[in-house]
Amino acid sequence: MKTDCRNCPLRRLEVFHPMSTSEVDFMRKFKMGEMAVEAGTPILSEGGNAPQIYTVLSGMGLRAKLTECGRRQVINFVFPGDFIGLQAGVMGEMTHSVEASTEMTLCVFDRKAIWQVFREHPERAFDLTWLAAIEEHFLGETLLTLGQRDALQAVAWALHRIARRGLSLGLMEAGVMPLPYRQQDLADALGLSLVHTNKTLGKLRDRQLATWAESVLRIHDVGGLAELAMVENDAPMRRPLI
Amino acid sequence: MKTDCRNCPLRRLEVFHPMSTSEVDFMRKFKMGEMAVEAGTPILSEGGNAPQIYTVLSGMGLRAKLTECGRRQVINFVFPGDFIGLQAGVMGEMTHSVEASTEMTLCVFDRKAIWQVFREHPERAFDLTWLAAIEEHFLGETLLTLGQRDALQAVAWALHRIARRGLSLGLMEAGVMPLPYRQQDLADALGLSLVHTNKTLGKLRDRQLATWAESVLRIHDVGGLAELAMVENDAPMRRPLI
DNA sequence: CGGTGAATTGATGTCAGTCAAGGAGGGTGG
DNA sequence: CCACCCTCCTTGACTGACATCAATTCACCG
Incomplete structure (x- = not known):
């Protein structure tokens, strides 16, 4: 049912930094559960302030912003391993929405736990910032x-x-x-x-x-x-x- | 010569979150010095790995990326209060360059001190991530x-x-x-x-x-x-x- | 079998790029 | 003091890349 972080299939890939067992243990504690959504489901919505943040375990989706005049800008495509909801996590508000393009399964974390990460796990907090920085890099390329x-x-x-x-x-x-x-x-x-x-x-x-x-x-x-x-x-x- | 963080003129503006005196004291320790540059000076360059990071005290500049074929994309404009070099700070490499459009004065911080921030001042580390997130927001708008x-x-x-x-x-x-x-x-x-x-x-x-x-x-x-x-x-x- | 959403293709129009030339200001040197 | 560059701004004419409109096909589904 719920994938144990210790067996996370993503972590084996070499694109991702290796994690120590104590780090993995912390992530396990931090993980609230797993969510499966159908294709087409909105996961987070622009302006929203969801109490949860996610990382993608499988499936694909996209981030997008809408204009009043009905046009849409896709910010980027969401792939396994991507972290969703960092903005809501730190700023308290999403400035774009995220939706599923296929069935997806997501690891669910409590937004409030972000604070805990910063207090107790500076290395992981650093990683969060790294993710934000790399995201900025990709947006620059786009x-x-x-x-x-x-x-x-x-x-x-x-x-x-x-x-x-x-x-x-x-x-x-x-x-x-x-x-x-x-x-x-x-x-x-x-x-x-x-x-x-x-x-x-x-x-x-x-x-x-x-x-x-x-x-x-x-x-x-x-x-x-x-x-x-x-x-x-x-x-x-x-x-x-x- | 060197502006004391306690008297920082920017911090008085209400766009910025107020800081406790202990936070200000920490920033003072963290600040290595001040740098003044002329209009036209490159401050950080794409692909570079500068040992310093900055925040803008006065003056204006811009962030940009260059293509091989000689075209240029300006990522955004740099104003007082902006933090420069976060990417180099966490990822070890800048993916865009920053240059001064007017004379600028910059507060200089040691890149290695970022680690210290994450270990000793989780609130400030959180702020760094906030900045990265808001930057992402602006890039999305662009x-x-x-x-x-x-x-x-x-x-x-x-x-x-x-x-x-x-x-x-x-x-x-x-x-x-x-x-x-x-x-x-x-x-x-x-x-x-x-x-x-x-x-x-x-x-x-x-x-x-x-x-x-x-x-x-x-x-x-x-x-x-x-x-x-x-x-x-x-x-x-x-x-x-x- | 009608209905809906996606991919495809052709015809037509327009917004913005390119080319070209000129003007205004500022600095430098004769 | 004037001639000269150089950088930046301005304007007009022409061109082209991409948008818009429209119609057709196909797959899927109730």
């Missing part, structure tokens, strides 16, 4: 993409980043991984129209770089994708897992 | 702007945000504040061309909303600006000062 890359480069960049993440999480095998989003989600993430996103995906397919269809992403040429997106093709930075 | 607003709305949004910040920092008097950037900086922040930014500023002037010339920003109609930018016209959230 900003660079929206501001400076054209549609083809932007889509290439997005698929490349997703592929690297998938690889580091063991979701990808032989250049193939599940990618259960709609084209509209990618369009909203890159500030492009659905139609243009579709046509741009077509170009990447024609160029034999990547194919995304029926919720499956196939990377045919990582190097070419990276080159087009003008990014390095190196592995993502190791990071803490909460 | 992302929304680049992705979903057209040029006129985007420029209005940027000027509105700058004006709110200026007001909360006491830089603005009667709708007028110094804004010592180039139009190119704003263009690079919004992902627009210099030419189009210029023309868009012209439209805002014609509409009697705001005028920005000769490094001075004049807001003629905050409400109208907020409405055009589709944002609330409320005061910025109070935040910690490090």
Whole structure:
């Protein structure tokens, strides 16, 4: 039922910093339970002030903000190992919402326990800050993409980043991984129209770089994708897992 | 020469959380010195791993990332009270650079002292995380702007945000504040061309909303600006000062 | 079998980028 | 004191990338 932190499948991945057994024990105490949600479920909502924070054990979702005029900006995609609700945890209010794109299972923590972490486990508190800093880093990259890359480069960049993440999480095998989003989600993430996103995906397919269809992403040429997106093709930075 | 934290002029502003005298004493110990830089000086550079971190005492600057192909994305503008170098502090590497747009004076802290903060002053460590979280919030807003607003709305949004910040920092008097950037900086922040930014500023002037010339920003109609930018016209959230 | 949500494709329009030229101010050196 | 650069701002003309509109197909489902 409830996955024991000692057997957490994520912690075995090498993208994540190793944890001492005492740290794991602390996390176990800190973990309130597990939550399973269906695809489409809102997990945290913008402006909300939920008493719980989560880390993703499995499944995928997305963070997004809505404008009054009905438009939507996808902030980023949520993958296993991601921590959700840090903003609510420290600032008392979410400034974006998070929703599930597939079934997800989440580890649930009590928001108030964050204080306890800062008082009793400075190393873990440091890790929280690390996560926030790395999040800032990723948002900066995204900003660079929206501001400076054209549609083809932007889509290439997005698929490349997703592929690297998938690889580091063991979701990808032989250049193939599940990618259960709609084209509209990618369009909203890159500030492009659905139609243009579709046509741009077509170009990447024609160029034999990547194919995304029926919720499956196939990377045919990582190097070419990276080159087009003008990014390095190196592995993502190791990071803490909460 | 060196401003004593006990007399820090910024701490008196109500945007910042009040600090107990013991907290102020700790910050004093933590502060290594003060640095004055000229306009145009790079303070931290992308990929760098500086041993120092800073908070801005006076002056303005900007954070930016560069692409290989010579383009530039301005991440945001740096104002008094801003903390610089958190990424280097926790992750060991800056993912954007920071440079001065005017003369600036910076409080200098030792990067290694961050650890000490986490061990000895959990409340201050919490504040650091708060800062990271609020930064994430701002980047999310910017992302929304680049992705979903057209040029006129985007420029209005940027000027509105700058004006709110200026007001909360006491830089603005009667709708007028110094804004010592180039139009190119704003263009690079919004992902627009210099030419189009210029023309868009012209439209805002014609509409009697705001005028920005000769490094001075004049807001003629905050409400109208907020409405055009589709944002609330409320005061910025109070935040910690490090 | 109708209905709904997603992907696809073509036709048309427009917002913003690019190119080009000129002007205003400030600094430097003859 | 004037000629010269240099940086930044300004404006007009042209172009193109991307948005919008519209129609079709397909899969899934009650």
